[in-house]
Amino acid sequence: MERKLYEKIVMNHKPKERRLRNAIVSFIVGGLVGVLGEFLLELYSYYLNISSSDAAVFMMVTLIFLASLFTALGFFDKLVNKARCGLIVPITGFAHSMTSAAIEFRREGFVTGLGANIFKLAGTVILYGIVSAYIFGIIRYFLLGGI
Amino acid sequence: MIYLYSFLFAGTICLIGQIILDNTKLTPGHITSLFVVIGASLDIFNIYDKIVQCIGGGALVPITSFGHLLTHGAMARAANNGFIGIAMGMFDFTASGITSAIFFAFIFSLFFKPKD
Secondary structure (H helix, E strand, O other): OHHHHHHHHHHHHOOOOOHHHHHHHHHHHHHHHHHHHHHHHHHHHHHOOOOHHHHHHHHHHHHHHHHHHHHHHOOHHHHHHHHOHHHHOEHHHHHHHHHHHHHHHHHHOHHHHHHHHOOOOOHHHHHHHHHHHHHHHHHHHHHHOOO | OHHHHHHHHHHHHHHHHHHHHHHOOOOHHHHHHHHHHHHHHOOOOOHHHHHHHHHOHHHHOEOHHHHHHHHHHHHHHHHHHHHHHHHHOOOOOOHHHHHHHHHHHHHHHHHOOOOO
8 A cells, every 4th residue: 555655656756758759859860860871871982982881881880989989078978868769779879888888887997897897788789689690590591591 | 862761761760769668668778689689580581681772871870780780791601601601700791880889989988087
């Protein structure tokens, strides 16, 4: 009984998440990151005269570099808090989680802090990416014969 | 026109993630893992390759393309080297992203202090 009352009081004082606003902001920010990616892709393939698959590598490295730099400078955290999934779901979120973990845990030492914790947040993406890609690769290998 | 497609595709993926984040108890870690698995599964029948061909850069930016590139690299090697190629080529296309993310994270952690 007391527990229910307590939960009710907590629910009343919880800050109301503005779901519609969050959804619109993340849609627009995520879309702009996508447009930036396409713009960089065309820029690199035009000016460096390389194939679009090579330009895609340049584009991803650029986005990762920018996200890491902005995280290190300190204002990317505020942007992520505002735009949420708009910056977490693109590749920028991967770089952000890695850089913020690296900067945060460096004070605990280079091996036990930085080395042990750099994959703390990004590790799940790599783990489940590899496990699922391995399983789907096996499935595809036997279905299509490794084409 | 390709910019509009990029905007709509990347925005829609982020919108789906935000809706899941707001209406369930899943954390951003769950959502990115989920999208990577979805991206990897879409490469079984080359569906994601067709999306990339239609949409261009916008489809390569969300984390779903990370899973797609993992499977894609594995299958590209498996075509030449047989079954063991799945393990050999897993990182062929994503190596640049992972390597640069680790490298930049390390370098920036040397020069910048956490802001509290």
